[in-house]
Amino acid sequence: MTRSARRTRRALRTTGVAAGLLALSACSSSGPGPDPAASGSSAASSGKISGTVTVFAAASLKESFTALGERFEEEHPGTGVVFNFGGSDTLAAGITAGAPADVFAAASARTMRTVTDREGATGVPAVFARNRLEIATLPGNPDRITSLKDLAGSGLKVVLCDKEVPCGAAARKALDAAGVKLAPVSYEQDVRSALTKVELKEADAALVYGTDVRAAGDKVEGVEFPESAEALNDYPIARLRSAPNPAAAEAFIALVRSAEGQRTLARAGFLEP
Structure with missing residues (x-):
């Protein structure tokens, strides 16, 4: 069956970047924080969201996350979302090598664990979608x-x-x-x-x-x-413990997990978690 195409936006591609990411030194860690969805909603309502949020996401999320990134920037004027889409394992390797990132959205729980076991994340990674x-x-x-x-x-x-x-x-x-x-x-x-x-x-x-x-x-x-x-593949998302912009990271995760985020993912063909 023929599928309809989705629009795309700017993204930091993994190709040509992975080698530089792997060469970076490891990031420092801080203590665990609150649940991403709850704290993200709180941060958004307080109006303190600003700056750039960097999201490392599985390649299959490109269309849906691109749309959500545009929505995020509309809801929070003055913010910017920078994406790095690629293979989950390549992205995980970059993060554990010290690549600065706020959010990681992987295409499997196993890949997420390689990051959370070494770099750390705030709270428990939340499964936000499934794929077949x-x-x-x-x-x-x-x-x-x-x-x-x-x-x-x-x-x-x-x-x-x-x-x-x-x-x-x-x-x-x-x-x-x-x-x-x-x-x-x-x-x-x-x-x-x-x-x-x-x-x-x-x-x-x-x-x-x-x-x-x-x-x-x-x-x-x-x-x-x-x-x-x-x-079936579960897709977990987490705010990284060393996130340069934790408030924006939590707000972006809250958007992904919101009803609007779930509708966007469903339109792209993702299944409910």
């Missing part, structure tokens, strides 16, 4: 792919996310559930890179999130499959 996989095919689905088993067909060029990336770990679960073994032509470091291979017709199909299929519009076609229910 789809098969992205070329427009019109010329290879007539209807299931995971069809991906093992002779001559098909299939792309997967790397197994260390949340979308790759989910793909492995789904393929195991279907009893399918694949020999992909490449493993990509984030879900957008996997999808791009299909968009550029460098691959016939890729296992990506349904939200990414929707965001791609008519550049790809999505095929749902039942085994995706065995590999």
Whole structure:
């Protein structure tokens, strides 16, 4: 099924930045703080939100978080939201190496733990959305792919996310559930890179999130499959303990978790937590 495209805005991309992030020294830590959603609402109502909030977020969140970032800036004049979208594991590595960030939104609880166990976060990371996989095919689905088993067909060029990336770990679960073994032509470091291979017709199909299929519009076609229910990904979000702008960080998290934030995520295809 063809999905409609979403608008995008400026973002600090991971490509070309990861090496610099990993070279930074570790940030200092402070004690734990209050619940992000509650304190964010309080901070917003007090009118003390100002400055820039830096959000490291999984690549699959680009469209929905971009929209929420614009909304945040409208609600808090004088603020700015700077995004770093990329593979969750790459972003986590940058944070633990000392990259300055206020908020981390990951595509898996495992990746979030690699940050909270080392860098620390205020409160317990909150799951704000879930996502499921789809098969992205070329427009019109010329290879007539209807299931995971069809991906093992002779001559098909299939792309997967790397197994260390949340979308790759989910793909492995789904393929195991279907009893399918694949020999992909490449493993990509984030879900957008996997999808791009299909968009550029460098691959016939890729296992990506349904939200990414929707965001791609008519550049790809999505095929749902039942085994995706065995590999749902939870998306947790947390304010980092060393956040340079904690008040703005809490307010942004509160917006993500608000009814408006949930509606924005639902429009992008995310499932309720």
